[in-house]
Amino acid sequence: GAGVSQSPSNKVTEKGKDVELRCDPISGHTALYWYRQSLGQGLEFLIYFQGNSAPDKSGLPSDRFSAERTGGSVSTLTIQRTQQEDSAVYLCASSLALAGGREQYFGPGTRLTVT
Amino acid sequence: AQSVAQPEDQVNVAEGNPLTVKCTYSVSGNPYLFWYVQYPNRGLQFLLKYITGDNLVKGSYGFEAEFNKSQTSFHLKKPSALVSDSALYFCAVRDTGNSGYALNFGKGTSLLVTP
Numbered sequence: 001g002a003g004v005s006q007s008p009s010n011k012v013t014e015k016g017k018d019v020e021l022r023c024d025p026i027s028g029h030t031a032l033y034w035y036r037q038s039l040g041q042g043l044e045f046l047i048y049f050q051g052n053s054a055p056d057k058s059g060l061p062s063d064r065f066s067a068e069r070t071g072g073s074v075s076t077l078t079i080q081r082t083q084q085e086d087s088a089v090y091l092c093a094s095s096l097a098l099a100g101g102r103e104q105y106f107g108p109g110t111r112l113t114v115t
Numbered sequence: 116a117q118s119v120a121q122p123e124d125q126v127n128v129a130e131g132n133p134l135t136v137k138c139t140y141s142v143s144g145n146p147y148l149f150w151y152v153q154y155p156n157r158g159l160q161f162l163l164k165y166i167t168g169d170n171l172v173k174g175s176y177g178f179e180a181e182f183n184k185s186q187t188s189f190h191l192k193k194p195s196a197l198v199s200d201s202a203l204y205f206c207a208v209r210d211t212g213n214s215g216y217a218l219n220f221g222k223g224t225s226l227l228v229t230p
Contacts, residue, residue, distance in 0.1 A: 035220075042221070043205065043223075045218065056217070101164055103161045103164055104218060105161065106151075108158045
């Protein structure tokens, strides 16, 4: 079946602009996660959603970052007033549920470059 | 707090030889442990996981890993390496002793298998 999809695959933006990154999880997966992968910081957790519960935002690095998940499916990660340190690959993952040791399935990522 | 260490930035092995990629972890409760592989410009692919039970777990592409509670390790192994195994490997842990569901990843180990 279809895996996790993300768009765009690449995004170049100017410092100070807002960007939106989209994630479409695997059908039927109730949990959705956002991570950021950068050379200096490795893989960092940003936020996760489970069904209609309040998201865990504990990994968001600043209030410029926000995310929403509409209808329990597609998610959008928004970065306002982008900074050069936001340049990274943003990875989305989904899993069947949060409980237990469910593995997460990752999308191909969105490479964000802030100039 | 949970953490993962992958002590080797790079592992080099000749094709046909056994390979080991090391991972140690620190958690407050019991660990859920995962290995992922990342090929260039691709997302992370799930290889295997340890949740409970048998300490030796088998996964995709002939990989296996052994959970060692006393040494807090979860090393990835393969009896006979292939050139196509060359990729970036990530160990990850979720600590069942806290309420979060995000995975904490190691920095990654680059595996190079030479013909």
